[in-house]
Amino acid sequence: MATLMRMQSLTLLLTLMAPAVHAATPANKFSCPKIEVSAGDMGIKTRYLAKRIDPTSSTLDPEAVAAQLGVREEVSYPAKKIVNLSMLYHKGPSKEIADCLTTHLNALAESNYLEGSGEYNILYKSWMISAINLSLLGLQADSHSAPKLQDSKFRTWLATRTHEITSFFRESGCNNNHCYWAGVAAASSARYLKSDDPLQFSKWVLLQSEKNVNYSGQLSAEVGRGAMAFHYSAFSIAALLVQTRLWNQNDSSAEAFVSKLSSRFCSDTQTGARGTTFAGIPAQNVKGAAPYVSLITEAEPQKCGVLASSSSADAKSFFLGWNMNYVRGLVTGKNAQ
Structure with a gap:
């Protein structure tokens, strides 16, 4: 039921995106969506058949797909809200949307969003952070309408989560697309936070990829x-x-x-x-x-x-x-x- 409600709320947010260009009219007044961020371990697991069954890891396991559907929807839901709000602002910049975006960004930090260790949690964490960062960087790219975000809590959270990602792959090695997307998360965090450490990790990823x-x-x-x-x-x-x-x-x-x-x-x-x-x-x-x-x-x-x-x-x-x-x-x- 919780997942269904989240999906309905996300659908509502998507429908808001179309009339955002006309946000000045009373009929299309923007309403900041409710904050819903689940705490606790992410619970992400692989959806592919075991290598002993399929050495190529190219066949999805229907049972694993079904089991992960709700889990992944719940984990990605807050990130999708951020991305949707960013797109909404891009279509029709307003202080109301910027304030809402600030609220949702800081809620990620307050709820300790994206907790969890292990390869598949880290992989999914990389995807979510890449999505959030690139949506925000897309707004910053337009100097005439870039939103002013009071996002200090979010920045602290982002630095912590990025460090978790970079530490994991420095210890476990960089052998495939999981690590390459960790590099995207790190490089986008480096640009957003103006920080050198995640930038150096991304450069390390590229050096490792050459060996692959x-x-x-x-x-x-x-x-x-x-x-x-x-x-x-x-x-x-x-x-x-x-x-x-x-x-x-x-x-x-x-x-x-x-x-x-x-x-x-x-x-x-x-x-x-x-x-x-x-x-x-x-x-x-x-x-x-x-x-x-x-x-x-x-x-x-x-x-x-x-x-x-x-x-x-x-x-x-x-x-x-x-x-x-x-x-x-x-x-x-x-x-x-």
């Missing part, structure tokens, strides 16, 4: 995901691409490495009437990969050729804060700060 490339120039863990290799390769390369742009530094070595990965990804991908294949394997979840593919093709339009024209420019990702214009601006250099 096989002799064919592919990310080995991702290309080994069977039918999901296309999705996870795009997911990983986009993460590496976005974080290097968040550094806001001309690092020719890092950019050359990610460019080479992107080029190899595009050459491995074939699209046609029979669908998409990647490295000769029919690809699953092509639609889900579209936001990440679109970033790769934005960064490498000439090298990606036909793939650039077939990727969806309208595809959005919650993990990227739903504000794809801002993220694409990062990738193309338009939103360098």
